[in-house]
Amino acid sequence: MRSAVVVYDSWYGCTRAVAEEIARGLSADGKVATVVAHIKDTTPEQVRDHDVIVIGSPNHFGAPTPRARALVQRLRGFDLRGKRIAFFDTCFARDRGKALASLEAQLRERNPMVTPPYLGLSVVVEGTRGPIVAGEMSHARELGSSIRSSLALTV
Ligand SMILES: Cc1cc2nc3c(=O)[nH]c(=O)nc-3n(C[C@H](O)[C@H](O)[C@H](O)COP(=O)(O)O)c2cc1C
Numbered sequence: 268m269r270s271a272v273v274v275y276d277s278w279y280g281c282t283r284a285v286a287e288e289i290a291r292g293l294s295a296d297g298k299v300a301t302v303v304a305h306i307k308d309t310t311p312e313q314v315r316d317h318d319v320i321v322i323g324s325p326n327h328f329g330a331p332t333p334r335a336r337a338l339v340q341r342l343r344g345f346d347l348r349g350k351r352i353a354f355f356d357t358c359f360a361r362d363r364g365k366a367l368a369s370l371e372a373q374l375r376e377r378n379p380m381v382t383p384p385y386l387g388l389s390v391v392v393e394g395t396r397g398p399i400v401a402g403e404m405s406h407a408r409e410l411g412s413s414i415r416s417s418l419a420l421t422v
Contacts, residue, residue: 269418270300271319273411274309276332279396282325282357285388285407289321289355292411299415306334311341319351319414326358326366339370343377351414352381355388355407357399363389 271293275286286303294301299319314320320342324335331339352374356366367387374381388410391400 268298268300269318270316271302271321271414272309272314272317273301273303273321273323274306274314274338275303275323276306276334277323277325279325281390281392281397281399282323282355284399285355285357285390285404286321286323288404288407289323289388289411292408292413293319293321293415295412295415296419299418306338311338311345314338315342315345315347315350317350319353319418321353321355321410321414322370323355323357324366324370326356326362329362329365331356331366331370335366335370336373339373343374347374347378347381350381351418353387353410353414355390355410357390357392360391360400363391 273286273290275282277283290301290303293299324331354367354370388406390403393400
């Protein structure tokens with residue numbers, strides 16, 4: 268059975284909620300064993316052991332959190348060939364995509380041959396503590412589902 272981890276950093280719960288929704292999409296057919304973990308409750312080695320690795324961070328000051336950056340820094344030292352890796356962030360509308368692009372770039376710098384990251388997902392929040400803007404969350408489950416579908420195409 269394939270396995271997936273959705274690992275996130277979160278101060279107020281929005282990024283955690285997105286992580287849980289992505290996981291619902293990943294595990295919907297019961298064929299991908301999926302875990303959701305806060306970054307501080309897991310290790311780079313535990314994350315690396317999964318076939319699918321999804322990493323999310325809130326945007327803090329235009330960038331991913333130090334904890335998210337530190338995780339990618341450690342992961343990129345491993346052999347990640349064949350892994351499905353995707354990033355997501357939560358942010359204000361004006362900073363859509365910034366934090367996840369930074370995480371993608373950090374990974375690619377050392378792993379140009381890694382399975383290309385899926386189109387990253389940026390989820391917009393209304394204020395620092397949320398809530399998530401109406402309609403944004405549906406993309407989270409779609410991301411999980413699309414990764415699951417692509418796994419089903421490969422044995
Ligand atoms: C210290 C701090 C700095 C922030 N700076 C930005 C920023 O530069 N750009 C942005 O889009 N959002 C910024 N935000 C808002 C976060 O995007 C928002 O708090 C986050 O998406 C909520 O996710 P969480 O509930 O998982 O913590 C900042 C939030 C905090 C707490």
